[in-house]
Amino acid sequence: MERREDLNPDLYWHGVTAKRRPDQPALPHERGRGAGGSSSVNGLVAVRPEAADVDAWEQDYGARGWGFTEFLPALSRMETDLDYGDMPYHGNSGPIPVIREPEEYWGDVDRALHDSAREAGLPWFDDYNAPGSTGVARYPGNSNRDGLRISTNHGYLDPARERDNLCIMGDAHVVAVESAGDRATGVRLLGGTVVRPAADGEVIVSAGAVHTPAVLLRSGIGTGSELRRLGIGQVAELPVGVGLQDHAIVFIDFTPHEGRYLTQDLRPTNVAVHYSSGMPDTGPNDMCILGTNHNYWFGNADSGLAVQLNESHSRGSLDCRRPTRSSIRCSSSDCSRTRRIFRGWSTVSSARSTSCPGRHSAGSWWANPAPPGGGGRVRTGQGRRARLFHCAHGRRG
Ligand SMILES: Cc1cc2nc3c(=O)[nH]c(=O)nc-3n(C[C@H](O)[C@H](O)[C@H](O)COP(=O)(O)OP(=O)(O)OC[C@H]3O[C@@H](n4cnc5c(N)ncnc54)[C@H](O)[C@@H]3O)c2cc1C
Secondary structure, three states, X not given: OOOOOOOOOOOEOOOOEEEOOOOOOXXXXXXXXXXXXXXXXXXXXXXXXXXXXXXXXHHHHOOOOOOHHHHHHHHHHOEEEOOOOOOOOOOEOOOEEEEOOOHHHOOHHHHHHHHHHHHOOOOEEEEOOOOOOOEEEEOOEOEXXXXXXXXXXXXXXHHHOOOOOOOOOOOOOEEEEXXXXXXXXXXXXXXXXXXXXXXXXXXXXXXXXXXXXXXXXXXXXXXXXXXXXXXXXXXXXXXXXXXXXXXXXXXXXXXXXXXXXXXXXXXXXXXXXXXXXXXXXXXXXOEEEEEEOOOHHHOOOOOEEEEEEOOOOOEEEEEOOOOOEXXXXXXXXXXXXXXXXXXXXXOXXXXXXXXXXXXXXXXXXXXXXXXXXXXXXXXXXXXXXXXXXXXXXXXXX
């Protein structure tokens, strides 16, 4: 599958690339831009972290006060869970609505994944985000009942726009943090303007996992060796741009049986299977499989399954030379878990496909703000495993 190259530059950064190994070609690495950042373009999956992972922040990495017990109230505060808001571990008055699609709005792939996983003996646990949940679940998403994306822009910024003490500047690209000694005194924008905080204020850089280290390195905050390589004078010695981490995900194309089809009207993924690989040094639910009724990052027409590592061990680094590159070296544990999945899928996937005029309606579940683009092709063909595609088509439209 080819990555799309036509992503709206008002909503996506272009020119950021990533590779897993030095010998691989650099591929586009999507990052959202503008108000809401990546939450304006992301996959709308609203899943909580594994409790054991959060506890490790405190126990293994020294983040005192960030264990799961302390963290849970913050998770609840940010959500209005429209299915389970009355449960003690959920919220019902936060700015971000969380929904799970009822079965009538699932696509063929969702149903097939559900049925196959249940047949394989995995338990049904409807609330993916409940403590202790594992197995097959409806996949929670951050949208309202009408299917509209609720990003951090909608949930947090919009209600605060009228505040007297808030100034939002558009088209303001931060080049670097200005500092005096070891104190940050403001930020310098492209064009030279310097924005300074109030006398007792702070400078908080929150440009995301890729651009924050880039801003810091340009400000002279980083390791001596990296800053020397970039020719930037050092202001502070800190391990910036190392330890980069992301969850690897593999999209696998499937070809439904003749007569079955996948529709863009549906949310792309409504069912997920999270489970534990049991491999050494992995925690609970380190793996996840999702159905993809359609996949707009690849042009919308492809359907299939996606397999992701919920727990990544690989670490990478940011390379600030132009074009900006980031790379994550795949750890042996991550590689072997991914390979194991590939071996499994080779028994269920079919390579054959033909294209035919698609059945698409004008509307799309991805109602705002990033339209999915006009892919007009739906694949049909013969899958090897009948039970993966045995249900009626989606009914929303
Ligand atoms: C394609 C994609 C799909 C994803 N899917 C999901 C999902 O389904 N579920 C989920 O939970 N997470 C998902 N994520 C991850 C999630 O969106 C991010 O973890 C989250 O948005 C990070 O928030 P952030 O505020 O740290 O950074 P971002 O959301 O990246 O925001 C950073 C902001 O800083 C701005 N910025 C950057 N550099 C500068 C600069 N020099 N000057 C001024 N502004 C700057 C950017 O334009 C952006 O507005 C996805 C991410 C991507 C890219």
